[in-house]
Amino acid sequence: MTAVEPRPQTAEVRASKRTEILENRPVNLDGFVEEWPEKGLVAMESDFDPQPSIRVEGGRIVELDGRTREQFDFMDTFIADHAIDVDTCEQAMAIESVEIARMLVDPRTSRADVVALGRGLTPAKILDVVKLMNVVEIMMGMQKVRSRRTPANQAHSTSAKDNPIQVAADAAEAAVRGFAELETTLGVLRYAPLVAIGLQVGGQVGRGGVLTQCALEEATELDLGMRGITAYAETISIYGTESVFVDGDDTPWSKAFLASAYASRGIKMRFTSGTGSEVQMGNAEGRSMLFLEIRCILMAKGAGVQGLQNGSISCIGVPGAVPGGIRAVAAENLVASWMDLECASGNDQSFSHSAMRRTSRLVPQLFSGTDFVCSGYSGVPNKDNMFAGSNLDTEDYDDWNTIQRDMQVDGGLRHVREDVILQVRNKAARALQAVFAELDLPAITDEEVEAATYADSSDDYPDRDVLADLEGARSVMERGVTGLDLVKVLERSGFGDVAENYLQVLRQRVSGDLLQTAAIFTGDFVPLAAVNDANDYAGPGTGYRLSGERWEELKKLRHVTSAENPEEEVV
Amino acid sequence: MTVDLTPADYPLSINRPELLRTPTGKALADITMAAVVSGEVTAEDLRVTPETLVLQGRIAESAGRRQLGENCRRAAEMTAIPDAEVLAMYNALRPNASSAAQLEEIATRLEGTYSATTCAALVREAAEVYAARNLLADDSGEF
Amino acid sequence: MTTATGTRTLTLREIGPAERGTRPEEVVIALSPAFGDPFTKTIVDVPHAEVIRQLLAGIEEQGGVARTIKVYRTADLAAIAHFGAKLSGSGIAVGILARGTTVVHQRDLARLSNLELFPQAPLLDAEVFRMIGANAAQYAQSRSPRPVPTRNDQMARPRWQAKAALLHLKEFECIDHARAAVEVEPVITRVD
Numbered sequence A: 001m002t003a004v005e006p007r008p009q010t011a012e013v014r015a016s017k018r019t020e021i022l023e024n025r026p027v028n029l030d031g032f033v034e035e036w037p038e039k040g041l042v043a044m045e046s047d048f049d050p051q052p053s054i055r056v057e058g059g060r061i062v063e064l065d066g067r068t069r070e071q072f073d074f075m076d077t078f079i080a081d082h083a084i085d086v087d088t089c090e091q092a093m094a095i096e097s098v099e100i101a102r103m104l105v106d107p108r109t110s111r112a113d114v115v116a117l118g119r120g121l122t123p124a125k126i127l128d129v130v131k132l133m134n135v136v137e138i139m140m141g142m143q144k145v146r147s148r149r150t151p152a153n154q155a156h157s158t159s160a161k162d163n164p165i166q167v168a169a170d171a172a173e174a175a176v177r178g179f180a181e182l183e184t185t186l187g188v189l190r191y192a193p194l195v196a197i198g199l200q201v202g203g204q205v206g207r208g209g210v211l212t213q214c215a216l217e218e219a220t221e222l223d224l225g226m227r228g229i230t231a232y233a234e235t236i237s238i239y240g241t242e243s244v245f246v247d248g249d250d251t252p253w254s255k256a257f258l259a260s261a262y263a264s265r266g267i268k269m270r271f272t273s274g275t276g277s278e279v280q281m282g283n284a285e286g287r288s289m290l291f292l293e294i295r296c297i298l299m300a301k302g303a304g305v306q307g308l309q310n311g312s313i314s315c316i317g318v319p320g321a322v323p324g325g326i327r328a329v330a331a332e333n334l335v336a337s338w339m340d341l342e343c344a345s346g347n348d349q350s351f352s353h354s355a356m357r358r359t360s361r362l363v364p365q366l367f368s369g370t371d372f373v374c375s376g377y378s379g380v381p382n383k384d385n386m387f388a389g390s391n392l393d394t395e396d397y398d399d400w401n402t403i404q405r406d407m408q409v410d411g412g413l414r415h416v417r418e419d420v421i422l423q424v425r426n427k428a429a430r431a432l433q434a435v436f437a438e439l440d441l442p443a444i445t446d447e448e449v450e451a452a453t454y455a456d457s458s459d460d461y462p463d464r465d466v467l468a469d470l471e472g473a474r475s476v477m478e479r480g481v482t483g484l485d486l487v488k489v490l491e492r493s494g495f496g497d498v499a500e501n502y503l504q505v506l507r508q509r510v511s512g513d514l515l516q517t518a519a520i521f522t523g524d525f526v527p528l529a530a531v532n533d534a535n536d537y538a539g540p541g542t543g544y545r546l547s548g549e550r551w552e553e554l555k556k557l558r559h560v561t562s563a564e565n566p567e568e569e570v571v
Numbered sequence B: 001m002t003v004d005l006t007p008a009d010y011p012l013s014i015n016r017p018e019l020l021r022t023p024t025g026k027a028l029a030d031i032t033m034a035a036v037v038s039g040e041v042t043a044e045d046l047r048v049t050p051e052t053l054v055l056q057g058r059i060a061e062s063a064g065r066r067q068l069g070e071n072c073r074r075a076a077e078m079t080a081i082p083d084a085e086v087l088a089m090y091n092a093l094r095p096n097a098s099s100a101a102q103l104e105e106i107a108t109r110l111e112g113t114y115s116a117t118t119c120a121a122l123v124r125e126a127a128e129v130y131a132a133r134n135l136l137a138d139d140s141g142e143f
Numbered sequence C: 001m002t003t004a005t006g007t008r009t010l011t012l013r014e015i016g017p018a019e020r021g022t023r024p025e026e027v028v029i030a031l032s033p034a035f036g037d038p039f040t041k042t043i044v045d046v047p048h049a050e051v052i053r054q055l056l057a058g059i060e061e062q063g064g065v066a067r068t069i070k071v072y073r074t075a076d077l078a079a080i081a082h083f084g085a086k087l088s089g090s091g092i093a094v095g096i097l098a099r100g101t102t103v104v105h106q107r108d109l110a111r112l113s114n115l116e117l118f119p120q121a122p123l124l125d126a127e128v129f130r131m132i133g134a135n136a137a138q139y140a141q142s143r144s145p146r147p148v149p150t151r152n153d154q155m156a157r158p159r160w161q162a163k164a165a166l167l168h169l170k171e172f173e174c175i176d177h178a179r180a181a182v183e184v185e186p187v188i189t190r191v192d
Helices: A015-022 A074-083 A086-094 A097-105 A111-118 A124-131 A135-145 A164-178 A189-208 A219-226 A242-247 A253-263 A287-304 A327-337 A357-369 A395-408 A416-437 A446-454 A466-478 A483-490 A498-510 A549-554 B033-038 B050-061 B066-078 B083-092 B100-114 B117-132 C048-059 C076-087 C126-140 C155-175
Strands: A054-057 A060-064 A154-156 A183-184 A212-213 A234-237 A268-272 A307-308 A342-344 A375-378 C006-017 C026-031 C065-070 C090-094 C100-104 C116-118 C182-190
Touching: A015 A219, A015 A327, A015 B050, A060 A074, A060 A086, A060 A111, A060 A466, A074 A242, A074 A253, A074 A287, A086 A111, A097 A111, A097 A124, A097 A135, A111 A135, A124 A268, A124 A287, A124 A327, A135 A327, A135 A357, A164 A189, A164 A446, A183 A189, A183 A375, A189 A212, A189 A307, A189 A416, A189 A466, A189 A498, A212 A234, A219 A234, A219 B083, A219 C076, A253 A268, A253 A287, A253 B066, A253 B083, A253 B117, A287 A307, A287 A327, A287 B066, A327 A342, A327 A357, A357 C090, A375 A466, A395 A549, A416 A446, A416 A483, A416 B117, A483 A498, A483 B033, A498 B033, B050 B066, B066 B100, B066 B117, B066 C048, B083 B100, B100 B117, B100 C006, C006 C048, C026 C048, C026 C076, C026 C126, C048 C065, C048 C126, C065 C116, C076 C100, C090 C126, C100 C126, C116 C126
Parallel strands: A154 A183, A154 A375, A183 A212, A234 A268, A268 A307, A307 A342, C026 C065, C026 C090
Antiparallel strands: A054 A060, C006 C182, C065 C182, C090 C100, C100 C116
């Protein structure tokens, strides 16, 4: 049985023709379940969540959301000791929730004020505030409190066959289409070094300064980062209950230590969490999904990590199945941003069979703008997506571009002419071919380069000798190949511009500039973070507005009839 | 070197490059393709120094991000610790992985060998919480 | 209602405490607290009777012998399977959750490791369970079978993830810390 097979027809009673049509709509392939609040199978409105409270004694928080210090679990302790501002919390907690909710929505309250207030709030209080907000108010809040002024986007570039040439070509295309970050992962983990190299080389061909990462278990991910083969890390998971955190073999202290480890090597990093993970793992301790996610957000803040990927992520089927679940997902993105973290806001996993539901799930992040609207958008056909599919994939590129143009919103992408796409795909494959040749890795044939130029999916490439590739991958690790080695190889094999782009990315480690909140690179290698590009939204006419050159760029689509000569299309 | 930094100094690579050095003392502008090709610039140069991390921490704090500033300070201390040892310490901090004595040993080493006092404090804090929450290594056997 | 193929029901008849087996070719089938009772079918409605029948058939056709135990103190699949492996004469066990998630485990491996894991319960049908049984029997005889081909369906999440969570919660409710694991005899009855 597969997920797209229709539900078994059990009706013994005759149904109307209309019912038959409705029965066969894709939305009815999605799973929906009743709430079960006692067990935490509830989005954000549960009688089993604690009431907000705080008490400070001797400069220390001694009571948090109805628990005293001796009753604290380790999340409470970490949040009380690291996340919440002791000096301001009693004052902040005294403000009525409805007043704080209004401040989030009202453009006349500045981001700085509402963020400062947020530093003194407990998880239950934050939940109490966002529970008062409907989805439009959540979006109003998001457009003000997201940290970076300019929205951006992230792509997945993976291959069902772990084919590094495919990953390179698709990374190049994704980069030229506008993604600021590229993420890959593997089917066969041992392929990681070759695929990560493909991603980095392809990305720097498409657009200099794109940042890349390879999602792996913690130790290997850090290793590739330290070698300079990847530029940042994201899959550092945290959870909202102590029991699930321990099941994941970590604690807030081990993760805080890891956060510093990344920073100590000059590598950008964010944590990952999301609604539904605790109930999915069977230990929600009777709390709502959003309450637990807010604890994750405060834990991340307390650890001093610059950002968080959230928005349910790989558990989206859980909040997606309960009432109000997608509102809760929008709210968790809002809270991450409100807590002054970079927010990579999900929209990154297959979520629904229904195109309408997929779009409506995306609206809060795309229309408000977030630091990364998708984390990420599948830059390969979903069947090649080794994160088990995304909410958007390559088939949706033109729809996305059209929605940007319709609504005059910036989702980070643009339409790119076919000749440009073919050129960067071809160049990425050739650059990787040269790198493989120089490093004595299994050869990339001209036939493979040709395939990469015109391919859609992994089916369109000649099969690689997997065992030989894995041997090559092992030797890359054993020989200690670094990012700098790759720069040299690219330089001496005639890809000087790609080498230069790559060197710029590595050079940035020395400055530590990418460690600041929500940092990305512009095409001119200017770090853009929530420091020099802080969100300054203050109501109509302010903040990020799609205008000028960027708006002209987004007016372009695959087919637009020319006003000057209606017999032709705009190129 | 005490420098007062504000958000206006960011990005340091563009606005305050004179404050930046590689671990071997080179300036940012010395990291050129020619220098890479000639072997003058090595992988060792492409690391961040503790001084730079402290500067970035100050910028974060000046933007109201206290915890990010603290993280940068811990990171500054950690630059001295070799990669493998950083990973080993991280693994030792996982739940049920270390005894109280083992965590204290790590804290002492952080303090003594690496002058990493804020990192040591984090490890000691973890040890205290792990003891209270029954997350220290124990040999009573699992399920 | 009768159908041409008929349906089968599963009864787990308790034999006694789960103990260490001695037969070197033995495969232990370790069932979770809710398997067979109170639940009767997997997340995609494969009857538990059919799951057991296919596993047994797979084991038998490779010349193996099976012994079935039921665990009450945990609903953690890795723990269930690893426990079964420790009781197995060959050191090989197949662990199954009520919703169908299955793992083939071996005594000497770490608990969170495994020989073959089938995490996507919605993709497991009768044919797959038979292949799992056959492979387990081969591992038990120190042979190296080709792993059962894994299936992947990116739309399984929207369709089944929440139901899986619900079934998992229900299974957790069936945990009985006071009750030690027992050996059971699976009795499959055909209902026409």
